[in-house]
Amino acid sequence: EAQVTQNPRYLITVTGKKLTVTCSQNMNHEYMSWYRQDPGLGLRQIYYSMNVEVTDKGDVPEGYKVSRKEKRNFPLILESPSPNQTSLYFCASKKRYEQYFGPGTRLTVT
Amino acid sequence: QQPVQSPQAVILREGEDAVINCSSSKALYSVHWYRQKHGEAPVFLMILLKGGEQKGHDKISASFNEKKQQSSLYLTASQLSYSGTYFCGTEMVNNYGQNFVFGPGTRLSVLP
Numbered sequence: 001e002a003q004v005t006q007n008p009r010y011l012i013t014v015t016g017k018k019l020t021v022t023c024s025q026n027m028n029h030e031y032m033s034w035y036r037q038d039p040g041l042g043l044r045q046i047y048y049s050m051n052v053e054v055t056d057k058g059d060v061p062e063g064y065k066v067s068r069k070e071k072r073n074f075p076l077i078l079e080s081p082s083p084n085q086t087s088l089y090f091c092a093s094k095k096r097y098e099q100y101f102g103p104g105t106r107l108t109v110t
Numbered sequence: 111q112q113p114v115q116s117p118q119a120v121i122l123r124e125g126e127d128a129v130i131n132c133s134s135s136k137a138l139y140s141v142h143w144y145r146q147k148h149g150e151a152p153v154f155l156m157i158l159l160k161g162g163e164q165k166g167h168d169k170i171s172a173s174f175n176e177k178k179q180q181s182s183l184y185l186t187a188s189q190l191s192y193s194g195t196y197f198c199g200t201e202m203v204n205n206y207g208q209n210f211v212f213g214p215g216t217r218l219s220v221l222p
Contacts, residue, residue, distance in 0.1 A: 033210065042112065042197055042214040043152065050207040058209055090151060097142070099210075101151035 002027045004102035006091050012108045013081055021076045021105050023091030031094040032074040036060065036087040037104075043090065049074055081109040111135060113198050113213040121219045122188045130183040130216045132198030140201055141174050141181040146215075147194040155183075155196075188220045 004025045013019055025032065033048040035058075045058030049068040063085055065077040074093075078085060086109050091102040113134045120128055132141060140159050144152040158174035158181060169186040185192055199212040 031208070035212075040214060043199075043212040045210050045212075048207060048209065054207070056207050056209070059211065097140075097157045098154040099142075099144075099152075101153075103151055 002100070004091055004093055004100050006089075006102040006105050008105060009103060010106050012110065014110055015082055016080050019078050019081060019107075021078075021089060021091075021107070023074045023076065023102060024072050025074075025091075025093040025100070026072065027093060027095065027100065028071065029093035029095045029100075030071065032068065033058070033092045033094070033099070034064070034066065034074070034076050035090045035092065036085075037090060038087050046076070046089075081107075083109050085109050112211055113138075113200060115196075115198060115213040115216050117216060118214075119217040119219070121221065123221055124190060125187050128185045128188060128218060130185075130196050130198075130218070131180065132182070132213055133178070133180045134200060136179070136202075138174070138176055138179050138181070138200050139203070141172070142199045142201075143172055143181075143183055144197045144199065144212075145192075145194045146197065152197060185218070188218075190220050190222065193218055193220045 007022045030051045034046040035043040037043050044060045046064050047066040049055045089105045092099040113132050116131045142157045143155040146152040172183045174181045195215040195217045197212045197215045202209040
């Protein structure tokens with residue numbers, strides 16, 4: 001089944017403890033992206049990647065890192081999480097026009 | 111800069127029609143529409159490209175006026191399954207790739 005997977009689905013952590021949210025797609029898509037979703041603000045792009053080793057900042061990249069060493073994987077790294085990074089995170093991959101979203105990761109930073 | 115959507119929320123009875131608007135202060139080269147049901151991931155509905163075309167998906171259609179930098183989503187004879195939050199979005203193409211920007215969303219509730 002064609003899909004985008006994210007892990008973990010839920011995470012509660014404390015300020016400053018490094019964490020990684022994994023994202024993987026099995027559709028051989030070149031384009032991948034991370035979004036955060038907050039009430040009233042919609043989906044805001046954090047980082048995107050056009051292909052392996054090619055990444056660029058979206059609208060809200062502060063406090064996040066990404067890497068794209070393989071085509072299928074695009075992990076999101078929070079080196080020192082803060083409470084304002086509490087949010088719902090979506091990974092997506094795209095072929096041509098349509099973006100396919102993962103199920104989301106709900107992160108709470110206390 | 112985020113596209114602007116209106117209304118923020120709308121409540122309908124089954125069978126009624128609705129229009130959701132999306133506008134941008136920057137030039138739009140394409141407009142994407144997505145729907146997100148409660149507790150789920152967004153799902154692609156359609157894309158409109160430059161040219162003022164109108165596209166449709168079942169009883170959901172959309173138009174794109176690039177001169178006015180506006181798009182509208184039309185939901186005809188709403189069904190209960192149409193409930194959800196609708197997002198418009200657009201690509202900002204630069205030298206490095208495609209930054210994607212979504213609007214804040216319009217929450218649609220269809221009641222029996």
